[in-house]
Amino acid sequence: MIKPIPVAVFKAFSLLPVFFSAALCLPKADAAETLPASTPPTAVPFPAMGSCAKVAFHNPSSPKWGLPLYLCHYSAADFNALKAQPVLDKSWLPNKESYQGLADNLLDSRLPSIALAHGQRWYRMLSAAENSSSAVVQLTELISPYLGCELQLTDTGFTDPCLGANWDKLGRLLAPVSDLPNQSLRQFPFRLYDNLVVLGEADATLNWQLDSFAPDLQDATVPLLERIGKGLFWGQLDEVTVLWPSLIAKGPLTKRDQVELFIMAIAKEQTAAVLFLAAQGLNPQATNEYGDSALSIAKMLENEVMVQLLSELGASFDSQAQ
Known part of the structure; x- marks a missing residue:
């Protein structure tokens, strides 16, 4: 099926x-x-x-x-x-x-x-x-x-x-x-x-x-989370790093937000972006309300590089949490 x-x-x-x-x-x-x-x-x-x-x-x-x-x-x-x-x-x-x-x-x-x-x-x-x-x-x-x-x-x-x-x-x-x-x-x-x-x-x-052409991450008419997601997708990590404190200042990210950001990072196999999210304390094992995670999406896309990276980050995160 x-x-x-x-x-x-x-x-x-x-x-x-x-x-x-x-x-x-x-x-x-x-x-x-x-x-x-x-x-x-x-x-x-x-x-x-x-x-x-x-x-x-x-x-x-x-x-x-x-x-x-x-x-x-x-x-x-x-x-x-x-x-x-x-x-x-x-x-x-x-x-x-x-x-x-x-x-x-x-x-x-x-x-x-x-x-x-x-x-x-x-x-x-x-x-x-x-x-x-x-x-x-x-x-x-x-x-x-x-x-x-x-x-x-x-x-x-x-x-x-x-x-x-x-x-x-x-x-x-x-x-x-x-x-x-x-x-x-x-x-x-x-x-x-x-x-x-x-x-x-x-x-x-x-x-x-x-x-x-790169997306304009400074366009304030676009929600901040959306701009950061695009930046992760396109590998604009320097600009994402500058915007990140403003995002965190709004409060803790929900599991859904964490999943979405990880998915944006893995979509074009942006390894540095995935590592950046993990370094900020986001949970690579997080699931949204539908039960989807970055790892499940990477498996669906058959991206072995991202599957391995997320698995390693997930194991590390779980160990730190314990």
């Missing part, structure tokens, strides 16, 4: 934003990178203009799960025609001002696609007011941003068989989904070589990379 995802994970990742879908411009042929001597294991054939193909990304650290993806190569005319079609989310293309907002809220796609635990995401701006003059490559995750069901292809785009939600071929939501927030489909990073697409690698030709 498949164990359901613990509520604590949903609580800890309740800040997941409405992800913007985006397309990535295909660099000119003379700017294409040279294929390295050994072909990366995540390389797939580059589809011909006007065609698409289903591919899968196998994360080296999580080889059990192959993340299903849909790779398309649009001509400029085809892409502009698709972009001109009416959809629910008319501002699906991100702009420079939206980047920091995305970074402030972005956590990870670990829930809907565990195999992408360490995948990076970024976007290249395509002006909504102008037509694209270059061919466009789009690599879309075939995982619903809602309940995590695998998407099905349709004549008009994508559909979620669990909720009945529909997106167009560019991944833009076509109609509201119950009481859930509007979400475009997520796009997956890649690097282009002459006739290959290497999945999950950084592309130096892109102007903006979302992972280069």
